[in-house]
Amino acid sequence: MTSFPPIREELRGIEPYGAPQLDVPVQLNVNENPYGPSPEAVADVAAAVATAAATLNRYPDREFTDLRRGLAAYLNTSGGSGITPEMVWAANGSNEVMLQLLQAFGGPGRSAVSFAPTYSMYPEYARNTMTEWVTGHRAEDFSLDLDAARRLVEERRPSVVLLPSPNNPTGTALPPEAVTMLCEAAGEGVVVVDEAYGEFRRSGTPSALELLGAHRNLVVTRTMSKAFALAGARLGYLAADPAICDAIRVVRLPYHLSAVTQATASAALRHAPELLGNVAELRAERDRTVSWLREQGFTVADSDANFVLFGRFADRHAVWQGLLEHGVLIRETGPDGWLRVSIGTADEMTAFRDALTIVMKTEQMRDTP
Known part of the structure; x- marks a missing residue:
C-alpha cells in the first residue's frame, strides 16, 4: 500500500x-418533475409519516407488503397486467434497485452488457460489484442495431443486460421486438429494461411491462423520482418473475426500506392521478x-x-x-x-x-x- x-x-x-x-x-x-406535490398530497404524506413516526422504535416491515400491493396495482394501470405483489420489489431509488440486481446476478467471473451512449451509472454498478462491463454501441440515430446487439449478447453471454427505455441521455425508446430478441438471445441471463422515464413515453410507445408474461428473464424497473414528482423520497421498484425478487432478497440489506419511505411512497400512490397530472x-x-x-x-x-x-x-x-x-x-x-x-x-x-x-x-x- x-x-x-x-x-x-x-x-x-x-x-x-x-x-x-x-x-x-x-x-x-x-430530469426532475418541475411541478411539486399538491397541498392535498403533501398533507396525506405528512399524516402517513406522522403515523409511521409513532412506531420508529420498531423495525419496519422488511417485505414492505402494503407498498408492494400499491405498486402492483399502479403497474397494472401503467402498461402492465396480471402483476402481483410477489412480482414487485422496491429499494431506495432505482439506483439501489440496479445495484441489487448486479449484486445478485453479476459479480466476479460474470459480465453485464449495455449499449452506448447510455446511463453513466451503469458501469459504476458493474465496477462496484466486480462485474465485467461490456459496451456495445447504438446506431447513428441512437436506436439499437438489433443484429449487432444480438451478436454481442450471444458472443459474450452476459448474466445481465441493461436496456434503458427511454434511454438516458438520448430519450430513445426500445421497440418490443428489441426486448423480445434480447430476452431470447440472453438465455438464462437477466434482461433489465429501465423505464425510469416510462410515464413520459409518447402515445403508441408500448411499455416492456406488456412482455413480462412471455419472458421469465425480463425485469422492468421504474421510479417515483420522475413522473411522480417524488425525487426527494428515493423510491425505485421493479416488476419481474417472483424468483428474481426472491434472489434479490439474498443481497438486500436488513430492513432496507425505512418505515418513513414506505409511508411516503404509499401515500403518493394514493394520489397517483394527481401527481401524474x-x-x-x-x-x-x-x-x-x-x-x-x-x-x-x-x-x-x-x-x-x-x-x-x-x-x-x-x-x-x-x-x-x-x-x-x-x-x-x-x-x-x-x-x-x-x-x-x-x-x-x-x-x-x-x-x-x-x-x-x-x-x-x-x-x-x-x-x-
Whole structure:
C-alpha cells in the first residue's frame, strides 16, 4: 500500500458521480418533475409519516407488503397486467434497485452488457460489484442495431443486460421486438429494461411491462423520482418473475426500506392521478422544445422522456457555461458535442430558449473572423 486510505486500486482517484448542484434560477439538468406535490398530497404524506413516526422504535416491515400491493396495482394501470405483489420489489431509488440486481446476478467471473451512449451509472454498478462491463454501441440515430446487439449478447453471454427505455441521455425508446430478441438471445441471463422515464413515453410507445408474461428473464424497473414528482423520497421498484425478487432478497440489506419511505411512497400512490397530472403538459412541452430546437438548426434526438438531447457543438462546454451565466443550468452529458436539457415549466423553457438564442449569437460572433 502506498497511500492512505487503503481504497481499492480501481477506485483510486475517481470522482464520485453527481450532477452540478448550483443555485441558479432555472435548473434543467437532472430530469426532475418541475411541478411539486399538491397541498392535498403533501398533507396525506405528512399524516402517513406522522403515523409511521409513532412506531420508529420498531423495525419496519422488511417485505414492505402494503407498498408492494400499491405498486402492483399502479403497474397494472401503467402498461402492465396480471402483476402481483410477489412480482414487485422496491429499494431506495432505482439506483439501489440496479445495484441489487448486479449484486445478485453479476459479480466476479460474470459480465453485464449495455449499449452506448447510455446511463453513466451503469458501469459504476458493474465496477462496484466486480462485474465485467461490456459496451456495445447504438446506431447513428441512437436506436439499437438489433443484429449487432444480438451478436454481442450471444458472443459474450452476459448474466445481465441493461436496456434503458427511454434511454438516458438520448430519450430513445426500445421497440418490443428489441426486448423480445434480447430476452431470447440472453438465455438464462437477466434482461433489465429501465423505464425510469416510462410515464413520459409518447402515445403508441408500448411499455416492456406488456412482455413480462412471455419472458421469465425480463425485469422492468421504474421510479417515483420522475413522473411522480417524488425525487426527494428515493423510491425505485421493479416488476419481474417472483424468483428474481426472491434472489434479490439474498443481497438486500436488513430492513432496507425505512418505515418513513414506505409511508411516503404509499401515500403518493394514493394520489397517483394527481401527481401524474402534469405529465401530459410536460410531454407537450418536450415536443415543443424538440420542434423549436430543430427550427434553430440543431440536431435533436427523438425523445420519449422528459428531457431532450441536442447538438452538435464544437465546444459544448462553452455553450453550457454561457447558459449558466444567463441563469439556466442544463447537463453536459452524452456523446461529445451534445447537451441535454430537462423539460421544465413553460416559463422555464422560455428562459432556456431566450438564453440559448443569446449564447449561440455570442458563439457565432466569436467564431466569425
